[in-house]
Amino acid sequence: MTDPLDVYPLALGRRAFLGNTALGLGGLAMRWLGGGDDATPPRGPHFTPRARRVVYLFQAGGPSPFETFDPKPLLRERHGEDLPDSVRNGQRLTGMSGFQARLPLAGAFCDFARHGKSGTWVSDLLPHQAQVLDRLCIVRSMHTEAINHDPAITFFCSGSQIAGRPSMGAWASYGLGSDNRDLPTFVVLVSKDAQRDQPLYARLWGAGFLPGEHQGVPFRPGSEPVLFLDRPAHVDAAQRQAQLDALQQLHADQLAHEHDPAIVARTRQAELAFRMQSSVPEAADLRSEPDSTFALYGERAREPGSYAANCVLARRLLERGVRFVQLFHQGWDQHGGLPGGITRQCQQTDQASAALVTDLQRRGLLDDTLVVWGGEFGRTAYCQGKLTPNDYGRDHHPRCFTVWLAGAGVRAGHVHGATDDFGYNVVDGAVHVHDLHATMLHLLGFDHERLTFRHQGRDFRLTDVAGKVVRALLA
């Protein structure tokens, strides 16, 4: 095969040079998508990072803290009594429960027990996460601004309720660049086995105004993990190789006539595409995993596209240098029928979430991998709709909820922040979404105020004009 760079060495721009050598050097921090002159080099960390990669286990819909990580015995004691006005303090409610005549408190249907060295209370619904508690940093004092799903999840994933801003993973990709030019920098995995109550949106992993190569690439369950990855049936591997050879020759000749370095960049992209046709299926194929993997993550992990399978896949991608993997598991929106709904959600996600932490640790990856678990908001202490002896629901509640972090640079076995006895307001250690983003960026080696991109005459950042690093979460 003829390399156009040999044919026309004059065109060796800086980028083309890097693009060429990065193939040999591998570790050279090149984005997987070289690009033309418009492409921006990675910002590089501002200081020594603790985390080199992130896996975000996004629990879409808003998991209830009351049945997971933030026990409130008072709600059981006062089950059925009205939420005191002094607690609500005039805060807005959604239009779904805002018109209810009564706001009866609802105690959790499930029990809690102490776990780990710290003796932290965890719900019986999460037996596996309880086992890895000493590696988690539980934040009970998250709060956000939006009260409906679409704006809230958009806010959580991009730092703004307004569409069009880059997502967390896109910022990470922009800042860090790629560790493996044969794979995307930012991969999105949507659970196939989830209840599809609240939908997801492409903007949640979009690049916004950042260059498009930072966009999250959704991997699909099944044999073709990336859209249009597979050759058509009638084109065999040798023919595809011949196509690439022909393209390189066409581009070499075109370059000799046009002298445009963008031709070199485009050739590199085609070469990368060619390699992705083998690197991506290799990464996504769980059949090579030993039985011990499925013992750890659960048998559900054998079902492609399940949350558990996606956790295994996430680990494989992280191992191979993908910078940011974001899982989305829908189905946490329990306005009614909460006991049944949340039991199902926990059964689908508990074992694999814990297994991922354990697995990363066993492989030595947890030291420089940040794991985050959580949803877009919490749920109300009071019941939405009718409170019956066996059933209740909870409306959206942005004023407090729980997320957990684990891994690189995170204070393990720690519980941060607290909510009041009703689980209605944060009373200690409030962590805003911008604060969490600032902390995540800090762990990745970035000053969140300096990781910016100029757009419409303004320097934008993930944390908008706010956010502070929560030092208490750091080891």
Add this chain to the structure above:
Amino acid sequence: MLRALTTSLALVALAAAQAPTRHWSFTPPQRVASEVDDDAWCRDDLDRCVLAELERRGEHPSPEAAPEVLLRRLHLVLTGLGPSPGDVAAFVAEPSDAAYRQTVDRLLASDACAEHRAVAWLDLARFADTYGYQSDYTCRTWPWRDWLLRALHRDLPWPRFVEQVVAGDLLADAGEPGAGGGDDARIATAFWRLHRQTNEGGSIDEEWRHEYVADRVDTFGQAFLGLTLGCARCHDHKSDPIRQRDFYATGSFFAVDEAGLTPYSTGGTPQPAMRLGDAAAQRELQRLAAAEADAERALAAALRVADSTPVHELAAPAPVAQHGRFVGDGDRRVGIDKPPTPTRADPYSLRFVVTAPTDAIERAVLVHTSNYTEDADTQGFQVLLKHDRLCWEVVHHWPGSAIAVATRTSLPGGRAVQVVVTYDGSSRAAGLAIWLDGERADVAVVRDELRGPATVRRLELGGRDRDRGFAGTIDEFAMFDRELDGAEIATLCRRAATDDERRDHARRHAPAVAAARDALRQARRAHQQALEQLPELMVMAAHPHPAQRFVLRRGAYDQPDTKQPVDADVPAAVLPFDASWPRDRRGLARWLNAPEQPLAARVVVDRLWAQCFGEGLIPTPNDLGRAGEAPLHQHALDLLACDLQRSGSTREILRRIVCSATFRQASTTTAERHAADPHNRLLARGPSFRLSAEALRDHALLAAGLLRRTVGGPSCRPWQPPGLWRDSGAAWGGGDYQPDGPAGAHRRSLYTFVKRTAPPPDMVVFDAQSRETCLVRRQPTDTPLQALTIWNDPVFGECAEALARRAELELPQRGLASHVDFVFGWLCGRAPRDAERDALLALCAQAADERQGLALCASTLLGSDAVMVVR
């Protein structure tokens, strides 16, 4: 060398000197004389502007591009489709200026040109086929795209374009000339309603109304001014003289009577909306409206002559639905089985005895007929308490399509009150009446625009899902299938009817009157049925009940700064609003069209330049403010802007650009010169840029002979990978994308259905956007997914195979090399060079047969520079 002074530019930079400290873009564009050494190179003053700047920097232009290169470039920038080999051969045989200009004329007049030009406007308009939030339902927007195509195809003068988009509804209402065809102008205003809208349950409607107005202001700033007005939403603009109050004052132009949420369970179109009908439908509607008016007059006449002998024995009217005592606690509610389901043409009345609590009631539902609360889904009729006032409403979509009245005094609490509400079937607020304890209550008209069906889905007392219930009692509820009169109401309320009431009762019950009333009802039903089967389109309409607007502190919807009320106004630092203009969107259009307006014309011509060159003259097209970058060739920009202000023809601007020597330069350069000017800011060479997502697919379909050339109409759904919506989690209720078969498979890409939360992947991978917000310029990227899409997406595969078939079919028995040349010619607009042909022949040697080899050639070429890049 000849030193020439362009005599046509005698107006030397007078005005530029008038305000030397003003930011360049805030000074109106001026024609500035440009002196050049090499005047022979120039075909146009435009070239003199460009060349003067080049010469000043010691640079020189490139030679003219080869004819076949130029022709391909011309076709692609004007139509988004490449030339046929026949077009190329003809032009190469006689590459004269006349032939070039003829081609320009032909292309500019083509439908393909309008379709290609439309794409940039669809990005600005955040045009898509779904609402864009949460469940992301389908909405009807395509009539606006059709309006756009018509406007571009007939080169609607730019000032008219502005007037119609900005104020078409108001001009049509006023019968003003700028409206052109009244309906057409109204359709144009849908531009302002194409932003995303939510129907997520529990959303707070007030918040979303502010959100939508804010989007309109952002879009106005970006699309028409190139300014970042949105930066002034929470505070004064950091770099430009735009105050926070300017943001809200501009927003006052764009407030409409909208719900805030889109209809969820009732379907239908967010209001305000217009009905779309062709001329025949409009004529039929006029006929039916006249018939309705006739029937109304006949009823009035029958009433005048009817026997009015007072009736003394009044029979109690017979109810069509009843319920006994209901005791509410705020949550409890009771449904009435199998309720009557009157249409809005049918008169009806309700009667009940209500005992309200003594404390103030902000809101309570007494009687209603809908699924959910007003956040999206009120429909039918309802009796509510709002701030203690009794409200009687007949609703299609609240508040934009409804009639409603409210008592002027509070409903007394702590005692039983006899309530009767009546409706006469007229779809007018005047046809609603409230009677309390047998006396007609004084009411205020709250809404008086009922434009669609007020369908009754249920009948419920005391409360509603997701609404506030009534903590009082409702007793003796009854519904009647006619408008009760005073005498009947008196009887029901156990008081004696007056003589007047008895006479009125007699008149109303006269057989001739009853017959006339029945005829009127039939006439109304006929009219409404014809009207309501016409599809609706969201448009702008004057707000019949505009609320005072305020600056919002930190941009928060619930933080109005009551010390800062705002009225409709523009950012005066750009250009003050002339006091003689109407202070509504008509005035706003005049502000945009004013000769002193510094931004609008520049923004438009810059976009036309970008269409031809891949990038505009302005390096930061979304920010002409102080934080943006000034154009290197401002004289060229201003020349075109002045030209647009003079001629109003965007088509002429395009013609001028593509006929210039600047455009006709070769794009070929050296590595050194490219490195010195990677973005071609100097314009010392011709354009080179990658085809848009749309042009790439459309050109492939054209070359393959597959492209279906139907212009306009609803969006189509070409093939997409199965599970597209489902697998990305965007499928509300489990629905998935369904292709619509052969008819929609091969149309131009601007017609492809865009679901905002899961946009078409083969478009997005080539930098098309999800159309969630106004987009001024797409950001070009190179990714490996692009190569994968071209090689493996069945759509491109189909094109490659069809083109291979076509080569064999059209050139039978001519050998492989000529077939390769055919494929290359269609895709690349020229003959292959020897090295290119050799590479492709080598590829063919790897194929199973010639057909497959040609298809592999086509597939490879589609992903190559010779196809993907305009040069």
